[in-house]
Amino acid sequence: MDNIGNQVQFSIYQTSLTDIPYPHLISIEEWEKKAQSKLSPLAFDYVHGGAGCGETMQKNRDAFTKWSIIPRMWRNVEQRSLQINLFQNNLPAPLLLAPIGVQSIVHDEGELASARAAASLHIPYIASTASSYTLEEIANVMGNSVRWFQLYWSKDEELVKSFISRAEKSGYSAIVITLDTPMMAWREKDLQHAHLPFLHGKGIANYLADPIFLSHLKKPPKEDMPSAIALWTRLFGDATLTFERLKLIRESTRLPILLKGILHPDDAELAIQNGANGIIVSNHGGRQVDGTIATLDALPPVLAAVNHRVPVLLDSGIRRGSDILKAIALGASAVLLGRPYIYGLAVSGEEGVRAVVRHLLADLDLTMGLAGYRAIQEISNDCLLVKN
Numbered sequence: 366m367d368n369i370g371n372q373v374q375f376s377i378y379q380t381s382l383t384d385i386p387y388p389h390l391i392s393i394e395e396w397e398k399k400a401q402s403k404l405s406p407l408a409f410d411y412v413h414g415g416a417g418c419g420e421t422m423q424k425n426r427d428a429f430t431k432w433s434i435i436p437r438m439w440r441n442v443e444q445r446s447l448q449i450n451l452f453q454n455n456l457p458a459p460l461l462l463a464p465i466g467v468q469s470i471v472h473d474e475g476e477l478a479s480a481r482a483a484a485s486l487h488i489p490y491i492a493s494t495a496s497s498y499t500l501e502e503i504a505n506v507m508g509n510s511v512r513w514f515q516l517y518w519s520k521d522e523e524l525v526k527s528f529i530s531r532a533e534k535s536g537y538s539a540i541v542i543t544l545d546t547p548m549m550a551w552r553e554k555d556l557q558h559a560h561l562p563f564l565h566g567k568g569i570a571n572y573l574a575d576p577i578f579l580s581h582l583k584k585p586p587k588e589d590m591p592s593a594i595a596l597w598t599r600l601f602g603d604a605t606l607t608f609e610r611l612k613l614i615r616e617s618t619r620l621p622i623l624l625k626g627i628l629h630p631d632d633a634e635l636a637i638q639n640g641a642n643g644i645i646v647s648n649h650g651g652r653q654v655d656g657t658i659a660t661l662d663a664l665p666p667v668l669a670a671v672n673h674r675v676p677v678l679l680d681s682g683i684r685r686g687s688d689i690l691k692a693i694a695l696g697a698s699a700v701l702l703g704r705p706y707i708y709g710l711a712v713s714g715e716e717g718v719r720a721v722v723r724h725l726l727a728d729l730d731l732t733m734g735l736a737g738y739r740a741i742q743e744i745s746n747d748c749l750l751v752k753n
């Protein structure tokens with residue numbers, strides 16, 4: 366059996382059954398368990414936790430099981446491709462790594478390890494404003510690989526402009542503005558830990574390296590960290606934002622702008638009217654408003670409102686290849702992966718992130734082929750999905 370197994374070419378991402386990275390950690394649930402065993406409760410809860418009682422997190426998962434795939438047979442699926450084109454970039458798969466802040470809480474190399482893993486697979490990496498390495502350091506480890514910058518729109522507009530100009534100079538090719546976090550939600554676990562993520566690991570180094578941020582401080586952060594943290598807390602989010610304010614950024618960059626955190630079709634319309642080039646349907650992995658609509662349920666009405674004018678991406682709850690297939694079949698252009706790659710990072714740094722992504726893409730490749738599709742562009746909802 367082994368000999369036969371050795372010769373089986375079962376995916377473009379894995380050459381043979383003996384070449385599976387981390388064969389003892391195949392499912393995301395196993396990675397999660399292993400990560401939990403390595404991390405302090407505080408670090409694990411930061412990554413794993415959701416808002417309120419975790420209803421949204423559960424709904425995100427349940428929504429995928431409401432749709433069923435009806436596979437097609439005998440459609441010559443030997444040669445397959447997961448490639449897509451997004452904002453003039455050919456990407457190897459409809460997958461990006463979601464922006465995740467303060468990754469050095471789970472691993473010393475934090476964002477550098479994740480960005481290296483992404484670059485090695487040519488998967489785009491979205492760097493968070495709240496990164497524990499600077500935008501420049503992250504860019505430096507990625508060569509020419511595609512990277513986007515996720516902006517938390519600060520109360521200080523000069524700081525906002527500074528982030529965008531730093532991102533442009535460091536070769537980030539799109540700006541993702543996150544709308545759903547003008548303030549941090551009621552997160553019960555974090556509150557129990559009295560947890561401030563930016564105090565751990567390398568903290569919020571990306572803010573601490575910004576000239577505008579530093580210009581507000583009397584002493585360098587090293588000499589007076591409490592003042593730096595207090596400033597961050599004051600400037601982090603701006604709850605006065607309205608869609609018209611998007612003009613500020615629309616006029617200050619030529620990069621494509623995607624708005625992340627859209628769930629309502631009317632907000633999708635406002636996004637486009639105000640100059641957005643893309644939409645990310647997201648509920649922040651269930652970390653902001655508990656009890657929100659699952660992202661897969663929000664996707665069809667948002668797509669109807671968008672009517673093909675801009676690409677629509679989705680995140681929150683992606684754990685299996687079939688989840689990606691379903692999102693694509695409903696009309697998403699691509700998906701973002703969140704917590705799973707952070708579990709890989711916690712277990713094994715760069716290698717762990719790479720293994721998680723390879724497993725997921727191998728699963729997607731097999732699921733797509735077995736459902737009767739050779740390419741992402743062929744997948745549609747014509748014969749693929751029924752809602753139970």
Ligand SMILES: Cc1cc2nc3c(=O)[nH]c(=O)nc-3n(C[C@H](O)[C@H](O)[C@H](O)COP(=O)(O)O)c2cc1C
Nearest residue numbers: 412463464465466493543649650680681682703704
């Ligand atoms: C620990 C953690 C930190 C996050 N930090 C950010 C962030 O800095 N910026 C942002 O836009 N989203 C952030 N998110 C949300 C992710 O980008 C993404 O929307 C979410 O994780 C997707 O859900 P999933 O984890 O179920 O895949 C964070 C999520 C987690 C789990």
Ligand SMILES: O=C(O)C(=O)c1ccccc1
Nearest residue numbers: 466467495546562649652
């Ligand atoms: O925890 C989060 O979801 C998040 O978005 C964030 C924001 C700022 C710092 C660290 C994480």
